[in-house]
Amino acid sequence: MYNIEKEMDDYIKVFKALSDMTRLKIMWLLLNIDEKVCVSEIVDVLEVYQYNVSRHLRILKDAKLINEVKEGKWVFYHLSPLEGEFGQFVHKAICSIPETEMTKEMTRCKVKLALRTKDDDIPYPGT
Amino acid sequence: MYNIEKEMDDYIKVFKALSDMTRLKIMWLLLNIDEKVCVSEIVDVLEVYQYNVSRHLRILKDAKLINEVKEGKWVFYHLSPLEGEFGQFVHKAICSIPETEMTKEMTRCKVKLALRTKDDDIPYPGT
């Protein structure tokens, strides 16, 4: 793996990506459920329009905080693997935000994940 | 010391405060020199107009990242005391930004600090 020097702009891009309610919530969820999630799940959990979720995910991805994996109809997003101290501390900072601030979202998220039809051959998300 | 519950907005305010080049540099310097600095010193070190430095400092202060102490003509700014995990990890994240990104500023900063006339009764900053 290359060790491309990060520039100041890259650090700023990370902070900027995290300075929005929706995006911070997405990161918090990804860190706390330790699962990849697809766009429509985030839409339901955060109650934000699909087109806005898509755009926010793009910004997080441009900041190298998340990555996408396409699976059939769905595009799943998950945390990017950590590659340096900076990212680790950023993760820890986000993790230190108490669940108190996210109870509603966390509840909805757990429900959503439970609805995933893992039984038969139908791949993932449920109704 | 009161333990006022932070809200999601407070965390966002911190990230937003750090998502600007000038402000991130100010925080990096404060963390790396372990000294309070006054506005005019920052102006010289970062080569940013005085009125903009003032404004950026205000934003950092509103995010509770720094505090001010007035001394004579000068207003010194220093890091706010840490009060929780979140702040600690944010500090560590900023500290993990390598000096490579700040060589010019760091040099000028050391020069500036050395110029402080601590000898006679004249209080602080030098020419």
Add this chain to the structure above:
DNA sequence: TATACATATGTGTTTTTGCGCATATGTAGA
């Protein structure tokens, strides 16, 4: 291929942010 579902994007609008200029406020010293 037609349809439904999932995701992304083009466009226009509103809000927010950062900056420059001018100026106000505040402090110390002649």
Add this chain to the structure above:
DNA sequence: TCTACATATGCGCAAAAACACATATGTATA
């Protein structure tokens, strides 16, 4: 009190960011 230095702020502008609406793209399935 007058002047110089240090800091803060009101105002207008330009760029960036966030959002809503419509629509495009992409995939699976009947």
